[in-house]
Amino acid sequence: MAEIRVIQAPDAEHPFAVIYKPKGLPSAPLKEGEDSALSRAAEIFPQLKNVEGKKKVEYGLLHRIDTATSGLLLVASTQESYGFLSALQKEGKFVKYYRAVVDVPKGKKTEKELTLVSRFRPFGEKGRKVKPVFEDGSAADKKKCGNKVYSTYIKIEGNRAVCRITEGYRHQVRAHLAFCGFPICGDLLYNENARPGEELKFEAFRIEFVNPATGKLCFYEC
Incomplete structure (x- = not known):
């Protein structure tokens, strides 16, 4: 490893x-x-x-x-x-930034920007997955989700996605990308086309925050 x-x-x-x-x-x-x-x-x-x-x-x-x-x-x-x-x-x-290679459904527009805002609930077998719950969601989903709201900014260019969040929920970016029709390549939980052994094409590549010692905004990127 x-x-x-x-x-x-x-x-x-x-x-x-x-x-x-x-x-x-x-x-x-x-x-x-x-x-x-x-x-x-x-x-x-x-x-x-x-x-x-x-x-x-x-x-x-x-x-x-x-x-x-x-x-x-x-x-x-x-x-x-x-x-x-x-x-x-x-x-x-x-602030946290992620990049991903995503599956693009045939005929779907691949140049877009959007922000998804939702709450989340455990979903699937033993709650391994999470499901975004929006304001117009079902009463059953709203009953099972938390009260806190999470936001993901998404920019899609071709089969590449860059996402930005502040506070994060478990699998937030992965679930939000899948919900809007661009699941991450190799994501066995949220991409029905993924196959066992396939690499998850997902990376947390940048963070931004104020340095506690200097009071200045700093960032790190890989």
Whole structure:
């Protein structure tokens, strides 16, 4: 399995680490001792283990991505920076960008921009999938979905998609792309044409946020 790459090492002016996670490696462990991008990062930068986040085993992880997805992770290296960056997320000021290769149905327009706004509900066998629930959705779906609303900006050019979100729900971008008719190539959950063993063509390629140490807007891209 490919190794993680350090994009930004934590230091006095950068109280966080930015890590590139390869496909097939979990973002974080479910329990102590499991292999993950976060575990490997903490071996390189032990100070990451001193931060308490949402879960003890996740330290200061602020941005997770699916195991099958490659891309950037952000991990706070101090408790103060974790609090600052968590507040940014809640204010919608932590911006994440994704790119994907998508299936384009025959005859469908492939140059378009749109923003999907929905709530979500668990869906499918054992709730493995999620389903967007819109204002005009069924009463049954509305009963089963959460109250929080999530937004995804989508730009399609040919068979390429670039998406932008702030706060994210599980599989948000994947489900929204599938809903608007452009499922990601290799997505076994949301693309009926995907086949086992096919690579998921999806990457978290850019993050933007205010640096807790300097107060300046910064971005990282892969």
